[in-house]
Amino acid sequence: MSTLAVVEEILRETAVPMSVREIVERAGARLPSKSKTPDTVVARDLSMDIKKKGETSLFVRTSPGRYTLRALATGSHTSQHVQSNVSAQPMSALAARKPAAPAPATSAPVRRADTAEGGGFAS
Numbered sequence: 001m002s003t004l005a006v007v008e009e010i011l012r013e014t015a016v017p018m019s020v021r022e023i024v025e026r027a028g029a030r031l032p033s034k035s036k037t038p039d040t041v042v043a044r045d046l047s048m049d050i051k052k053k054g055e056t057s058l059f060v061r062t063s064p065g066r067y068t069l070r071a072l073a074t075g076s077h078t079s080q081h082v083q084s085n086v087s088a089q090p091m092s093a094l095a096a097r098k099p100a101a102p103a104p105a106t107s108a109p110v111r112r113a114d115t116a117e118g119g120g121f122a123s
Helices: 003-014 020-030 038-056 077-088
Strands: 059-063 066-069
Touching (some): 003 020, 003 038
């Protein structure tokens, strides 16, 4: 059974959005990967599935690090509200950040002590 199949089972059993850590804890030995960092494997697989399949993915991200099944997210009034808020949020935190401050102006060019005024070679 694939990682995503196990995640799907768990999300169906709980019927609520879950964090990757909660999914991994519930999955236990059912996860096919024997990775030392199963959280990373699950998060990667979910993110890649959502990115590749878009609206046809079985999964949807309800908030950073929390996932549920698309069918559950659109099934009830509360879940629809969660889903509509997700799509209204910017895809990246970068959109909410302030622009960087301009670099400070330098007062004078820096001169190296080992160069001479006429080209840098001593006679």
